[in-house]
Amino acid sequence: MKIKISTKPIYYSSLIVLLLLGLTIHTTIVLPQRDHLTPQIIKGKMVWEEHNCIGCHTLLGEGAYFAPELSNVYERRGGSQGGIYFIKAWLKAMPTNIPGRRQMPQFNLTEDELNALIAFLKWTSEINTFSWPPSEKG
Numbered sequence: 001m002k003i004k005i006s007t008k009p010i011y012y013s014s015l016i017v018l019l020l021l022g023l024t025i026h027t028t029i030v031l032p033q034r035d036h037l038t039p040q041i042i043k044g045k046m047v048w049e050e051h052n053c054i055g056c057h058t059l060l061g062e063g064a065y066f067a068p069e070l071s072n073v074y075e076r077r078g079g080s081q082g083g084i085y086f087i088k089a090w091l092k093a094m095p096t097n098i099p100g101r102r103q104m105p106q107f108n109l110t111e112d113e114l115n116a117l118i119a120f121l122k123w124t125s126e127i128n129t130f131s132w133p134p135s136e137k138g
């Protein structure tokens with residue numbers, strides 16, 4: 001008597017194993033590209049939290065609507081040609097005391113804290129948000 005063995009289960013399980021292997025290789029390649037947080041960016045996020053910037057501003061559309069969106073401010077103000085200098089000068093110049101204009105406090109940040117904050121805002125400006133929020137300044 002001849003025993004018939006179906007090759008279908010072997011075929012399908014090999015296919016699944018190949019698929020899982022492919023996905024594992026893809027993840028191994030793609031994951032390190034996403035992980036580019038530096039200690040300075042992490043410090044910048046701490047400065048952001050300690051001074052409650054989100055209490056007035058939005059970041060990626062979330063936060064308070066008193067002041068402009070800041071996730072894109074680095075790019076919006078000229079990136080490496082302008083954003084760096086603008087953010088630093090802005091934080092040092094506050095408050096402007098211009099009558100009738102909303103004011104921002106003076107935080108007396110150190111050079112180190114300012115650079116970290118800028119590194120954090122540069123990092124947020126590089127996140128692909130697919131043009132979110134719809135209005136540039138939030």
Ligand code: HEC
Pocket residue numbers: 047048051052053054055056057066067068069070073077087090101102103104105107117137
């Ligand atoms: C009490 C509210 C308040 C807090 C807290 C605050 N800001 Fe502001 N910020 C403002 C206001 C209001 C403006 C807009 C002022 C204007 O247009 O004259 C502003 C503007 C800015 C701008 C310029 C935005 C642009 O579109 O050009 C930057 C950069 C900025 N803030 C950074 C920060 C950072 C960083 C923090 C935290 C360390 C912070 N702000 C905390 C109120 C605040």
